[in-house]
Amino acid sequence: MQITREEIIEKLKDILLSASDDPHVLDRCTDGAKLQTDLGLSSVNMLYTVIAIEETFDIRFDDVTVTSFDTFGDVVGYIEKKMS
């Protein structure tokens, strides 16, 4: 299935918006946004997000730890690589 980077970003934003209590979380979703400090994701939140990403994109995260991704862009890049 072919999917553009923009589509990945939109879906990822939907995932974050549905799980987060902060309605302004989308404003901070830029490529360079740090997952822990800018988006406020704890390690469990990150694992939870990974589960949602796997289900949404029908991909499998291999050997991924909570420190594997630093920024929002890293996650988008990983999904892009997996989908290609």
Place this chain on the structure above:
Amino acid sequence: MKSDKKEKKAKLFSFKNLFFDFVRITAAPGLLWFRPKRIYENEAAKKKIKGPAIVIANHAGTVDPMYLMMIIWYRRHRFVCKSDLMETKAGGFWLRAFRCIPIDRDNASFSTVRQIVDVLKEGSLVSMFPEGAVNAESDSPAAFKSGMVLMSIQSGAPIIPVYVKPRKHAYERVTAVIGEPFSVIERYGNRPKFSQIDEAAKYLHEKEINLMNMINNSERK
């Protein structure tokens, strides 16, 4: 997020569990003297644990896994332990023999979460200490980490809180309170928010403190 709603039962016999069963059977007569005194939170807590479940307990000492094995004696436990313990020669041997699941507390990998969820979906009982480390100094359990909530959401397994009263003397019997099973999915649905995951962990921590008070109050009477 629960993907497999069909509940599986754990196998009655498997070569993988041979060591665990051997220890349980051979140690049983000697441990009769130390058989735990069980108190139940309510009628719902008295029901035998069937199918997949996550047992959580306070962690006051290194022998707590043994106490849990005695308290819930009729089930095999798959303990979640810190990965550092697996790296030692002797510790690694015993923990592997007991089929413990190692977890890196500082950098948890998704494959570990997936492994625990798979074990639960097989119908097994996973036991863990959500304080994350032995907490012998304090009288009260430390704050709980919320990983167990995530595993419960993914597997659909209920969380059963147990409080084990630390023993003052080696000859004392263990006293424990078993709490009512808590279903994260029933309370928050399949896709709770981040804040609800933290809320569930806090709720279980408060529940653990209530169980502790229950023991203390029953001993005062």
